[in-house]
Amino acid sequence: MPLSFHKMHANGDDFVVVDARNSANPVTSALARRMGDRHRGIGFNQLAVVLDCEDADARLMFWNTDGSTLDVCGSATRGAADRLMRESNSTSITLRTNRGLLTCQRTSNGKISVSMGPPMFGWSDVPLAHEMDTLVLPLDGGPSACSMGNPHCTYFVDDLTAIDIAAIGPALETHPLFPLRTNVHFVQIIDRKHIRLRIWERWGGIP
Structure with missing residues (x-):
């Protein structure tokens, strides 16, 4: 089954963003491992899946290249936030992660900042x-x-x-x-x- 994704990076820290809003989450541990293979897949440091959320603009789920999950990735959060802000024509959004709610803002120079919490x-x-x-x-x-x-x-x-x-x-x-x-x-x-x-x-x- 075809899977749309965006490949992005933040100062060389590369990641993949999959938008799974309005659909079932297509990413499994096995698929994350296959996508993370830099020789036979796409290659990334982290994978972020954008999901629907009731108490935030979206929810993010993160995967490592070995198919394990992690609570949050700052670089991938900024990448997802950038795309969502462009989509909604806004300069501030809130994203739900396993780390909690993260506030993301577009700064005056156009970059994305994320309040990661203490x-x-x-x-x-x-x-x-x-x-x-x-x-x-x-x-x-x-x-x-x-x-x-x-x-x-x-x-x-x-x-x-x-x-x-x-x-x-x-x-x-x-x-x-x-x-x-x-x-x-x-x-x-x-x-x-x-x-x-x-x-x-x-x-x-x-x-």
Whole structure:
């Protein structure tokens, strides 16, 4: 059966959006795996399905490339929000996700911002393999962990150019401490208003 979709990206973080409003959700775990295959499918970091919703403009359901689901994806949310705003000729919409209701707005420069809500710092929210302090993980470099609806491991570094992300990222993503794998962030603080950031994406590598 033919399936319409939109392939989009946000700074290299690529995703697929399937609009399933007014119809049954066509995406299954098996189909998500097939679509996520970069050699024989479409390829994406995350897949977002747009569904009907009674208490928001739409509901979003998210899939990883391995066929598992996640609560939210910021980049895919912005992509879906952009299309829905263009459709309704509006500058603000609310989307329902497993993370809760997310308010999306078009900024003065035409970009989309999403209020993702506060991070969750509980070890079981991330989740981590067992109870521990998420502020300083028992890993080299003492990174921190949190969840924004998906797991994040964050290192604060003095010189971002000295970090070999392609070498470090895969081992951290699949470390036993993270049963659902993790996104890995490397942050260099420039001043109180600016940072430099590089990311190793869970399932996707360097965007």
